[in-house]
Amino acid sequence: TQLLEQSPQFLSIQEGENLTVYCNSSSVFSSLQWYRQEPGEGPVLLVTVVTGGEVKKLKRLTFQFGDARKDSSLHITAAQTGDTGLYLCAGGLRNSGYALNFGKGTSLLVTP
Amino acid sequence: ETGVTQTPRHLVMGMTNKKSLKCEQHLGHNAMYWYKQSAKKPLELMFVYNFKEQTENNSVPSRFSPECPNSSHLFLHLHTLQPEDSALYLCASSPGGVNEQYFGPGTRLTVT
Numbered sequence: 333t334q335l336l337e338q339s340p341q342f343l344s345i346q347e348g349e350n351l352t353v354y355c356n357s358s359s360v361f362s363s364l365q366w367y368r369q370e371p372g373e374g375p376v377l378l379v380t381v382v383t384g385g386e387v388k389k390l391k392r393l394t395f396q397f398g399d400a401r402k403d404s405s406l407h408i409t410a411a412q413t414g415d416t417g418l419y420l421c422a423g424g425l426r427n428s429g430y431a432l433n434f435g436k437g438t439s440l441l442v443t444p
Numbered sequence: 445e446t447g448v449t450q451t452p453r454h455l456v457m458g459m460t461n462k463k464s465l466k467c468e469q470h471l472g473h474n475a476m477y478w479y480k481q482s483a484k485k486p487l488e489l490m491f492v493y494n495f496k497e498q499t500e501n502n503s504v505p506s507r508f509s510p511e512c513p514n515s516s517h518l519f520l521h522l523h524t525l526q527p528e529d530s531a532l533y534l535c536a537s538s539p540g541g542v543n544e545q546y547f548g549p550g551t552r553l554t555v556t
Contacts, residue, residue, distance in 0.1 A: 374547030424543035434487040
């Protein structure tokens with residue numbers, strides 16, 4: 333059973349466009365992380381959100397945690413080619429120790 | 445050297461070979477993890493170590509054998525693997541008590 337569903341699975345846009353990707357679940361998470369992974373490399377942590385309704389900004393990236401802590405979104409403003417990569421969300425459940433549940437990811441391609 | 449390092453970066457092995465993957469973290473973290481990443485699948489947690497003690501084994505076949513001699517080093521010993529074991533193997537570490545994980549670059553394993 334896939335705990336975290338990410339959508340869309342693939343996204344191809346041009347430089348300068350805005351986009352939003354989603355991470356949804358029926359489970360409540362104590363925290364949720366977003367990672368970006370480039371081909372042949374390991375995921376790199378972008379942000380952690382822990383409070384329902386929390387919004388965090390990282391330059392042109394805006395992350396939001398749902399009020400019920402079951403879902404999250406990542407919005408990119410004025411995408412650049414350097415934003416290309418696989419965006420993964422991962423959630424930690426209460427009483428699950430240190431284990432994280434990962435979504436399958438959204439593969440983003442930004443073209444010039 | 446900083447962060448999480450993994451060696452080798454690429455490995456090709458036959459089904460009868462024995463090899464080991466190495467991971468080292470320079471972040472002072474207490475927990476270390478092995479993940480398997482296959483195409484079109486989410487990251488699969490394999491093993492978790494906390495303060496050198498294995499706290500999670502996610503029903504991994506015995507042909508994968510982890511070893512954690514101290515909080516900074518983690519090994520994954522491989523023997524009699526199958527072609528379906530070909531994947532990117534990722535090591536990660538995290539501070540105690542939080543879910544944020546920091547990944548190494550991975551080892552691309554091909555079993556022939």
